[in-house]
Amino acid sequence: MSLKQRDKKHLWHPLTQHKTHPDTIAITKAKGCILTDEDGNEYIDAIASWYTCMYGHCNPYITNRVSHQMQKLDQVVFSGFTHEPAVKLSEALIDILPKNQNKLFFSDNGSTSVEIGIKMALQYHFNAGEKRNTLIAFDNGFHGDTFGAMSVSGLSVYNGPFEDFFLDVKRIPTPNGDNHDAILKVLKDLVSHNKVAGFIYEPLVQGAAAMKMHNAEGLNLILKFCKANNIITVADEVMTGFGKTGRYFASDNIETKPDIICLSKALTAGLLPMAITSCSQDIYKAFYSDEISKGLFHGHTYSANPLACSAALAGIELLKSEEIQNNIRRIVNSHQTFGEHIKTHPKVDSIRQTGIIFALDLNIKIDRYGNLRDKLFQFFMKNGVCLRPLGNTIYILAPYTISDEELQKVYQVIEDALEII
Numbered sequence: 001m002s003l004k005q006r007d008k009k010h011l012w013h014p015l016t017q018h019k020t021h022p023d024t025i026a027i028t029k030a031k032g033c034i035l036t037d038e039d040g041n042e043y044i045d046a047i048a049s050w051y052t053c054m055y056g057h058c059n060p061y062i063t064n065r066v067s068h069q070m071q072k073l074d075q076v077v078f079s080g081f082t083h084e085p086a087v088k089l090s091e092a093l094i095d096i097l098p099k100n101q102n103k104l105f106f107s108d109n110g111s112t113s114v115e116i117g118i119k120m121a122l123q124y125h126f127n128a129g130e131k132r133n134t135l136i137a138f139d140n141g142f143h144g145d146t147f148g149a150m151s152v153s154g155l156s157v158y159n160g161p162f163e164d165f166f167l168d169v170k171r172i173p174t175p176n177g178d179n180h181d182a183i184l185k186v187l188k189d190l191v192s193h194n195k196v197a198g199f200i201y202e203p204l205v206q207g208a209a210a211m212k213m214h215n216a217e218g219l220n221l222i223l224k225f226c227k228a229n230n231i232i233t234v235a236d237e238v239m240t241g242f243g244k245t246g247r248y249f250a251s252d253n254i255e256t257k258p259d260i261i262c263l264s265k266a267l268t269a270g271l272l273p274m275a276i277t278s279c280s281q282d283i284y285k286a287f288y289s290d291e292i293s294k295g296l297f298h299g300h301t302y303s304a305n306p307l308a309c310s311a312a313l314a315g316i317e318l319l320k321s322e323e324i325q326n327n328i329r330r331i332v333n334s335h336q337t338f339g340e341h342i343k344t345h346p347k348v349d350s351i352r353q354t355g356i357i358f359a360l361d362l363n364i365k366i367d368r369y370g371n372l373r374d375k376l377f378q379f380f381m382k383n384g385v386c387l388r389p390l391g392n393t394i395y396i397l398a399p400y401t402i403s404d405e406e407l408q409k410v411y412q413v414i415e416d417a418l419e420i421i
């Protein structure tokens with residue numbers, strides 16, 4: 001029996017209605033940008049396995065480092081203990097993060113990094129003797145699937161059963177260049193009627209909302225307003241972090257820096273699950289006290305796992321390398337050329353790009369989990385390219401190591417797909 005058939009017996013997949021979508025594709029190996037399935041078919045991983053393996057799959061620079069670390073120290077409790085991979089990673093990461101970031105708190109995935117960011121923001125005020133209970137977030141944001149993260153996510157596709165249990169969250173539109181005064185007015189109103197603890201946002205690009213992009217100056221105005229009102233700003237860079245916007249972090253493109261940053265996905269170069277919530281010295285100071293209860297009493301068993309830390313450290317070294325920085329510039333230019341070419345196609349409504357993230361909207365309506373979306377997905381896979389359309393948006397977020405030939409194939413398959421819909 002094939003893996004695909006055996007899978008059906010005991011496995012329950014994420015974000016899946018198994019009755020309508022019973023089939024999976026069994027991947028047996030991955031190298032560079034290529035995924036290979038159990039029948040030997042090859043696919044270009046044009047979404048970098050959900051924005052994780054940005055330096056290519058099974059990159060020996062990373063796997064060798066992890067394999068070396070594995071022989072030396074596998075795992076140790078991080079409460080009261082420390083180790084070299086965590087210390088080295090902290091030095092390397094603080095060196096590339098926005099200058100106001102100074103402390104790192106570890107967890108296991110993007111959602112938990114957001115939970116921790118929210119807890120830091122709430123307890124920051126609590127420790128100062130002020131109870132603030134409202135959070136602000138963007139319309140259509142996505143921050144993860146645990147309760148706090150679900151609460152701040154505006155993109156509640158199927159969150160119905162849980163909505164009664166959510167945190168108190170108020171939503172604002174994303175800045176588009178024309179609505180900045182209106183947003184500031186909404187914010188003033190929110191602050192006068194609520195005790196606002198924090199503002200959480202995906203800087204510049206909202207991934208799950210189908211790579212929606214917003215205005216950096218408008219975001220800067222919102223962040224300045226927050227700072228002036230002692231509202232803790234939490235940048236969810238789980239998707240945008242580590243080079244995707246062309247800079248190390250999306251926040252590097254915005255003048256006002258966040259108090260807290262959430263990181264995961266590409267953090268470990270696609271090798272192991274890990275997340276980090278970083279914060280400024282000011283945030284940390286609010287927890288530093290003779291009173292034990294003012295500390296952040298949050299912890300995960302595998303916090304700062306040495307193997308994940310060594311993968312992350314190797315990933316940062318690659319990110320900073322001239323080779324990867326050149327690749328990023330090459331992909332940015334290549335996408336621009338493709339964008340110019342495809343934007344006049346009669347079936348294309350609009351295109352957009354931030355760094356190596358490219359998206360195009362089709363001018364037909366497609367449901368997020370509908371049949372037409374599945375038809376497109378199957379067309380891409382049949383033609384050897386792994387792209388997962390989000391509604392009527394087709395986006396590319398490929399590993400930095402993708403070759404020019406592979407990129408051309410991705411573009412060609414997208415262009416061919418426009419003929420079948």
Ligand SMILES: *Cc1c(COP(=O)(O)O)cnc(C)c1O
Pocket residue numbers: 109110111112114142143144145202207208236237238239240264265
């Ligand atoms: C993927 C994602 C998350 C959630 O991360 P998980 O590791 O899936 O829990 C949170 N925020 C953003 C912006 C993401 O893209």
